[in-house]
Amino acid sequence: MENHHKRIREMLVAEHDCAGYGPDHICVKVVAFAEMPSRFGDFHVVAFSDTQDGKEHAAFVKGMPFNHEDVPVRLHSECLTGDAIGSLRCDCRDQLESALKMIGEMDEGIVLYLRQEGRGIGLTNKIRAYELQDTGLDTVEANEALGFRDDERDYSIAAHMLDSMQIKSVRLITNNPRKIDGLKTFGINVTDRIPLVIPPNPYNAFYLETKAVKSGHLIDSQGNKHLLEQTDRPIIEGMSDKQILDLNE
Numbered sequence: 377m378e379n380h381h382k383r384i385r386e387m388l389v390a391e392h393d394c395a396g397y398g399p400d401h402i403c404v405k406v407v408a409f410a411e412m413p414s415r416f417g418d419f420h421v422v423a424f425s426d427t428q429d430g431k432e433h434a435a436f437v438k439g440m441p442f443n444h445e446d447v448p449v450r451l452h453s454e455c456l457t458g459d460a461i462g463s464l465r466c467d468c469r470d471q472l473e474s475a476l477k478m479i480g481e482m483d484e485g486i487v488l489y490l491r492q493e494g495r496g497i498g499l500t501n502k503i504r505a506y507e508l509q510d511t512g513l514d515t516v517e518a519n520e521a522l523g524f525r526d527d528e529r530d531y532s533i534a535a536h537m538l539d540s541m542q543i544k545s546v547r548l549i550t551n552n553p554r555k556i557d558g559l560k561t562f563g564i565n566v567t568d569r570i571p572l573v574i575p576p577n578p579y580n581a582f583y584l585e586t587k588a589v590k591s592g593h594l595i596d597s598q599g600n601k602h603l604l605e606q607t608d609r610p611i612i613e614g615m616s617d618k619q620i621l622d623l624n625e
């Protein structure tokens with residue numbers, strides 16, 4: 377086990393000098409890593425720290441993908457209420473579990489867990505957007521509270537994390553082709569796209585009933601509005617071809 381540990385440590389770029397990624401010169405450093413057996417399989421977790429804002433990001437790594445080509449990778453933005461508590465206001469947990477399950481069954485792969493709660497606006501602003509919805513909802517305000525997000529920031533963090541693990545090229549698990557361009561902008565070689573398909577359940581049924589997709593929210597057949605918390609809508613089994621095409625409108 378000691379040798380295994382040493383081999384991984386040699387692959388991870390920890391202390392280093394770099395100009396930072398992207399317009400904000402994002403630099404993350406590998407702080408620590410450890411074995412992480414989980415209900416989805418045996419992973420390692422790599423802890424990163426952002427040198428500017430101190431935010432802690434994590435990579436959940438299956439197998440030994442370091443220095444490899446075509447590594448399956450999923451980007452997930454933190455959602456405390458969904459991921460940890462099982463909130464039914466969003467389907468972040470379904471998306472995260474589906475990705476972990478998919479990668480857990482592969483020889484190797486990585487989930488990058490980005491600490492960007494509420495699409496980067498933080499927990500309290502996300503709850504504020506929920507409150508706006510609960511109290512009759514000014515859609516515009518709720519969207520503004522939750523809808524804006526500096527995607528570039530996510531991609532620069534993700535790109536740096538992948539480079540720090542010496543990932544040569546990735547197959548991105550996404551239904552959003554724009555994410556591929558986002559990563560490529562920061563020099564990541566994306567060789568393929570793997571769709572994320574998840575089974576239907578009462579909590580993601582609104583995706584199937586959706587009749588409108590506009591500026592970061594969906595309207596289901598009952599007229600209820602759903603704010604999107606991940607920029608990557610899942611494909612639900614049973615979606616029509618048109619619904620799949622409409623995912624990224």
Ligand SMILES: [Zn+2]
Pocket residue numbers: 392393394395396402403404536
């Ligand atoms: Zn750096």
Ligand SMILES: [Zn+2]
Pocket residue numbers: 455457458459465466467468469605
């Ligand atoms: Zn969520």
